[in-house]
Amino acid sequence: MIKVTHGSQxxxxxxxxxxxISDVPGLLTTLNEKQDIxxxxxxxxxxxxxxxIAYCYFPIWAEENADxxxxxxEWAFGNGxxxxxxxxxxxxxxxxxxxxxxxxxxxxxxxxxxxKNTISTNKSVSIINDTKxxxxxxxxxxxxxxxxxxxxxxxxxxxxxxxxxxxxxxRRKVI
Numbered sequence: 615m616i617k618v619t620h621g622s623q624x625x626x627x628x629x630x631x632x633x634x635i636s637d638v639p640g641l642l643t644t645l646n647e648k649q650d651i652x653x654x655x656x657x658x659x660x661x662x663x664x665x666x667i668a669y670c671y672f673p674i675w676a677e678e679n680a681d682x683x684x685x686x687x688e689w690a691f692g693n694g695x696x697x698x699x700x701x702x703x704x705x706x707x708x709x710x711x712x713x714x715x716x717x718x719x720x721x722x723x724x725x726x727x728x729x730k731n732t733i734s735t736n737k738s739v740s741i742i743n744d745t746k747x748x749x750x751x752x753x754x755x756x757x758x759x760x761x762x763x764x765x766x767x768x769x770x771x772x773x774x775x776x777x778x779x780x781x782x783x784x785r786r787k788v789i
């Protein structure tokens with residue numbers, strides 16, 4: 615048997631003790647004050663760490679309110695100014711790119727990629743004779759670090775449009 619010491623409170627009894635339990639996430643929530651730890655913990659520390667990973671998800675989007683053209687950095691983050699290569703949104707924390715969405719006014723064929731610090735992520739979304747599309751790659755995400763810059767580049771365009779939106783979907787581990 616093991617007793618658990620947490621602060622000034624002790625539960626259980628018998629030989630040995632475990633202190634610093636607060637360093638093992640989730641263990642104390644499985645115990646109530648009058649329960650013997652041997653019924654809540656079988657000694658397999660790996661099982662304590664093998665917990666589901668929680669994520670928060672967030673979008674970053676840009677708009678183009680003019681014609682779409684091949685090979686251009688034409689997407690604007692607010693206030694309508696095109697964002698050139700090397701510019702874009704600076705990420706405040708580590709996260710993963712997991713998907714892209716694209717919406718174009720009018721039926722057309724367009725492909726837009728997400729850029730990371732001026733380099734292609736090799737992740738893009740294509741519309742072929744439609745008005746919207748999405749690409750999801752949660753099982754093959756692109757990692758971004760705090761301070762990285764995200765931007766969008768049109769690979770294929772050459773169409774008349776006055777309302778286009780591209781969205782990059784990111785996830786971040788919740789600690």
